[in-house]
Amino acid sequence: MSQSLPATIPARLFESIADTIVNTARELATLGWTPATSSNFSMRVDAGHAAITISGRHKGRLEHGDIMLIDLQGNAVDTDARPSAETALHTQIYLRLPQMHAVLHTHSRTQSVASRLYATDGVIRLQGWELQKAFAGYTTHDSVLKIPVFPNTQQMPELVARVDAWLDAGRPLHAYLIDGHGIYTWGRDMAEAVRHLEALEFLLGCELDLRRLSS
Amino acid sequence: MSQSLPATIPARLFESIADTIVNTARELATLGWTPATSSNFSMRVDAGHAAITISGRHKGRLEHGDIMLIDLQGNAVDTDARPSAETALHTQIYLRLPQMHAVLHTHSRTQSVASRLYATDGVIRLQGWELQKAFAGYTTHDSVLKIPVFPNTQQMPELVARVDAWLDAGRPLHAYLIDGHGIYTWGRDMAEAVRHLEALEFLLGCELDLRRLSS
């Protein structure tokens, strides 16, 4: 898309961020985690802006023109393009967790199935897996990593409120699932966000396998 | 194949359509959804014609010459090549749903297994999945998306009659399964048809996983 940038954001910075998002999106699409034009990805640009994927594009064929600039109230900057309805879930992370610079939302089969199975519990407790150490602050497999599962809704403010409530309670939050939908996770940079996503896809898959095999 | 086109169909139009079919076929073959030369794909060319894959070719190695022109009665145009026996299921969609421009028939393991498991019910009810929104008119995960499962037969008129009956009853139809066989789905263009196919493969896979894990 042809979007003029505010004077405070260098074109090269935006290009470099768009590059990172496009490359990440293609890799995740190849893994099959973004079926049927689902999923969206973003990166913080500065204290007041982020770059985010335009909704409805096939993530395996994303191009620079499919990334748009928004402010952290979720408004498009100098363009008529309308950002995704789920933009509010991205900006919420940037506003509430100032260290975070990348947010990934995907839809793998494992993520969707796990969200349905644990929706009633409202949380997935992960324990005993070495890979929990992929998250900062987790130094042993003996720790417990809790991933909340929120009910799905087409009303974004309801979801925003649930995430706020979790954070307001002072509980650690590295990711969350939405029932029948997918996962949100994030990181201090894109490499960390991808590491968290890979670790969660792996851990959720292991939990489903254990459940299948232990019954 | 060397097939002469009617004067009303520009060679460049046919080439471009053949290109789209060949590229889509290769991508779906890579996913393993077209085993053992199964599956066929088509696109509408104009009000009276479609382009369709010649039967018996490996879909991962399809070339332009493997695409033939047919009229909507299912006859080959100016060629001795015989179109696939399943051609009637493609032309039926173009005749009854004038907005549709692409039809995909694949054979993934998930599609075939789901068709066997739900054959007695005659329908798969999908509900609670965000990805149902991949279909036009579905704006919430709370809606119900019904995919009929028809009995398999080697007599195409029987299948055509079942599809007609479903449509004549005024029921929405975005796709159907044939027992022990595979899926048919379509779209207003190839991108939409692929989106529907990806969404259905995903949703059927999720339903099978839930069934496995909930027992």
Added chain:
Amino acid sequence: MSQSLPATIPARLFESIADTIVNTARELATLGWTPATSSNFSMRVDAGHAAITISGRHKGRLEHGDIMLIDLQGNAVDTDARPSAETALHTQIYLRLPQMHAVLHTHSRTQSVASRLYATDGVIRLQGWELQKAFAGYTTHDSVLKIPVFPNTQQMPELVARVDAWLDAGRPLHAYLIDGHGIYTWGRDMAEAVRHLEALEFLLGCELDLRRLSS
């Protein structure tokens, strides 16, 4: 390997056959059906000879030099290289089924697991799948396709005798499994052998899924 060919076999013929085997092996290795240097592949060269893979090579990295010429008694022709112990199962097909020109033996997880589950029955009955039509003579999903499962043994003559007994009884044979081991299938040319292998991998996978989901 540097192997001198008999005068009756043109170098170009042997090169072309080695090419076909190498390319097929790489494709099957990519699918994960040849783990840990397992599996072997061959093609008939003439009425008295075949080309076969040397044992112990990684099938994803096969080269022309990894293909050797043998006579149909299983002896290497003009070379010190020793053909695989399982060579006798390839030559048996060429001797008993004169129309067959390619034999594939692979080790996918689906093939190995199915062989264990159906070893006691001694046969897998496939019925109700459209893809059975991948086999010549099968024109409907209603037909029954029987794949015998033979006990594993390190004594090749025992296996040869079991295959002979099945054929001597006049029963159709398109493929067989060996318990805990893998599959053998063949075709009138390599394309048909690959079609049979893809169809069987698919059908065995579907049967395992149905079994898992129907209980």
Added chain:
Amino acid sequence: MSQSLPATIPARLFESIADTIVNTARELATLGWTPATSSNFSMRVDAGHAAITISGRHKGRLEHGDIMLIDLQGNAVDTDARPSAETALHTQIYLRLPQMHAVLHTHSRTQSVASRLYATDGVIRLQGWELQKAFAGYTTHDSVLKIPVFPNTQQMPELVARVDAWLDAGRPLHAYLIDGHGIYTWGRDMAEAVRHLEALEFLLGCELDLRRLSS
């Protein structure tokens, strides 16, 4: 990393070993066996040194600079980089099994799930699989291949002691699992180590499938 080599280790030797490790790591990453920067790989350089991956790097994007030289006491040679905490498990193999020249540690979902399921037994017994012959000394599917499963701990000396105890008892050891973690295996060269890893991934996957399907 810029690491100066001892005079006794030719730069070309180290380069060639780093090459082998990097290429192997990329192939294993493509298979999904190294999620979220997990896993580590090494090769013996000479009687007193090994080359090993620096921890925390994404294994699909490994470069020469991500391989470091260590002595067999696990100390970095002429560099400030700190080798992985799990280095002691690699050097133990080189010290106790002088014929071994490559050690692979991966984290596939199959490996992690199998380790949890068999943790109480403390061992996985593999029998009846042709692919057991991928291990030197195993000439028939009738043999029994035992893979111990050790409890996970963040204290490496505890794990080293368990491996020592197994070896001190004179029991054959080709690989071991760590509960909730992953697998260690090795070979006389990298090709053999990869063959062992492929065989074990396959055999563990088959065992899980059998367990799922036999209940």
